[in-house]
Amino acid sequence: FERKGRPKITKPILFQILLCSLTGATGNQVFYYVGLxxxxxTIACALTNVLPAATFLLALLFRQESVGIRTTPGAAKVMGTVVCVGGAMLLSFYHGQTINLGESGIHWKYAEMMRGGSSSSQGGSAIWGSLYLIISSVAWAAWFVIQARVNSQFPAPYTSTAIMTFMATIQCGAIAVGIEHNTAAAWSLKSPIRLVGALYAVSLFLLQLTFS
Structure with missing residues (x-):
């Protein structure tokens, strides 16, 4: 579709696409899954709500957005940011009493294993997990800001997305090889949940890139 009308790919554009791959693809996904x-x-879903606030703050920092705090829209932006971040932080770091909703009639062995393993992640590990999820949202927000500039300077979204995902594939592959030493077991898709999870993650990521 863009073969005939796309602009020339210059070094500055290629560098910005590299930053997009490091933030929106590699940084976002790696920190999200480690935080999860x-x-x-539950905490992962709650902290994803930090994304709009982080995007607004970064856009404000890079002068892509204005506040006008003395105006009604400006005050609403600031108040919305405070409520968004505060609510996500409260739900993530405050541990109150557990509300018993009763036993479910659905017993999924994989979910029970995950729930049993999550009890050991309380304390320091849970805090680190929340911090990783926040970093993931900030990286995703940075991608929005950089991608907006890429789109204005290089109006060929399919080409930039193809280059970005190619770069991110190399980056994530290098991280996986460096961390997972038992590559045969780590890359195996014999388990149905791994196969479904991989297909779901890829399709969701491509949909996000397409409609963003």
């Missing part, structure tokens, strides 16, 4: 490992799905 050391926390829980």
């Amino acid at each position: 490992k050391y926390s829980s799905p």
Whole structure:
């Protein structure tokens, strides 16, 4: 689609696409999955709500957004940011009494194993998990800011997305090889949940890139 009308790929554009791959693809996904490992799905969902606030703050820092705090829209932006971040922090770091909703009739062995392993992630590991999830949201927000500049200077979204995912594949592959020494077991998709999870992650990521 963009073969005939896309602009020339210059070194500055290529560098910005590299930054997009490091933030929106590699940094976002790696920190998210590590944070999910050391926390829980509930905390991960809660801290994802930091994304709009982080995007607003970074856009403000790089002068892509204005506040106008004395105006009603500006005050609403600031108040929304405070409520968004505060609510996510409260839900993630405050541990109150457990609300018993009763036993479920659905017994999924994999989910029970995950729930049993999450009890050992309380304390320091849970805090680190939350911090990793916050870093993931900040990296994703940085991708929005950089990608907006790439789109304005290089209006060929399919080409930039293809280059970015290619770079991210190399980056994530290098990280996986460096961390997972038992590559045969780590890369095996014999388990149905691993196969479904991999396909879901890839399809979700491509959908996010397409509609962002």
